[in-house]
Amino acid sequence: MTLFEGPVTFLSVATLATMVAVAVSILVASLRVMRGPSLPDRVVALDLVGLLAVSVISVVAIATEQPVLLDAAIALALIAFLSTVAFARFIEWQGEQAE
Amino acid sequence: MNWVEVIAGVMLLAGAAFVLVSAIGVVRFPDVYMRMHAATKAGTLGAGLMLGAASVVFGDLGITVRSFVVFFFLLLTAPVAAHVLGRAAYYANVPRWERTRLDELAGRYDGADASPGEPPRPVAHGDDRPDA
Numbered sequence: 152m153t154l155f156e157g158p159v160t161f162l163s164v165a166t167l168a169t170m171v172a173v174a175v176s177i178l179v180a181s182l183r184v185m186r187g188p189s190l191p192d193r194v195v196a197l198d199l200v201g202l203l204a205v206s207v208i209s210v211v212a213i214a215t216e217q218p219v220l221l222d223a224a225i226a227l228a229l230i231a232f233l234s235t236v237a238f239a240r241f242i243e244w245q246g247e248q249a250e
Numbered sequence: 251m252n253w254v255e256v257i258a259g260v261m262l263l264a265g266a267a268f269v270l271v272s273a274i275g276v277v278r279f280p281d282v283y284m285r286m287h288a289a290t291k292a293g294t295l296g297a298g299l300m301l302g303a304a305s306v307v308f309g310d311l312g313i314t315v316r317s318f319v320v321f322f323f324l325l326l327t328a329p330v331a332a333h334v335l336g337r338a339a340y341y342a343n344v345p346r347w348e349r350t351r352l353d354e355l356a357g358r359y360d361g362a363d364a365s366p367g368e369p370p371r372p373v374a375h376g377d378d379r380p381d382a
Contacts, residue, residue: 160252162307165259169300172266176273183276183285191282191339198331199276199289205320206269206297209304210262218313221304224320232327235335242338 154214166214173210177203190245194238201231258306265299268292281347282339290332294324 154163180203183196205224212220275288298321305314340355 160255162252162255162259162262165262169262169266172270176269179270179273179277180289189282189339189342189344191335191342191344192285194335195282195286195289196276198335199272199293202289202293202297202324202328203269203273205324206265206300209297209300209317209320213258213262213304213307218304218308218310218316221301221313221316221320224301225316225323228320228323228327232323232331235331239331239334239338242335242342246338246342 154216162213166210169210170207170214173203173207177207190238190242194235194242197238198231198235201227201234205231254306254309258303261299261303261306265296265303268296268299272296281350282344283336283346286332286336290328294328297321297324 154166157163177200180196180199184193184200187193187196205228208220208224208227212218212224269292272288272292275292276285279285279288301317301321305317308314346353
């Protein structure tokens with residue numbers, strides 16, 4: 152039983168619109184990941200994609216009425232932060248090697 | 251009309267607007283520091299609004315605590331990640347926007363005497379400020 156099988160309410164329309172907006176945001180941010188002139192540009196955009204994945208999880212939890220999915224959001228936020236810090240250390244290490 | 255659903259729907263739409271604005275900012279801003287500004291602030295607020303909408307919809311204490319834990323975690327880690335990344339970008343000499351006017355770290359963070367593990371050398375203020 153999902154939110155979209157019942158009658159059309161304000162919440163179901165808003166959930167659908169939010170899903171479309173977040174999907175467009177992920178596509179737009181991926182454009183910067185592909186195009187970014189430097190590595191920090193790509194890492195910033197990837198950080199935003201991770202944040203958007205957390206929002207996708209919360210919207211899907213509302214749409215499918217499965218609050219268990221929020222546990223995955225905790226883990227994903229943690230992993231996104233750790234990968235960003237690891238990338239930043241890698242960029243500094245790269246600059247150190249270039250000298 | 252169920253008011254809980256209306257509040258949750260408005261929070262969802264506001265979060266979607268913030269997230270969309272931050273994605274557009276990441277593509278449209280001219281250099282990496284401004285892109286970081288868009289991605290960190292607006293993105294965190296948008297994701298937090300959507301998590302709040304989830305806690306409003308379910309109306310359960312466990313779900314509310316869980317979504318607030320995610321939100322506070324994002325609130326704690328987003329500035330740290332942006333700071334570490336901005337420091338790495340500055341150290342890697344990523345070019346700034348050509349119309350950037352003020353760079354207070356210029357001359358203090360490049361050269362052989364500064365390594366990424368050490369803070370920039372303290373410089374006494376007072377003489378080098380134009381308004382002093």
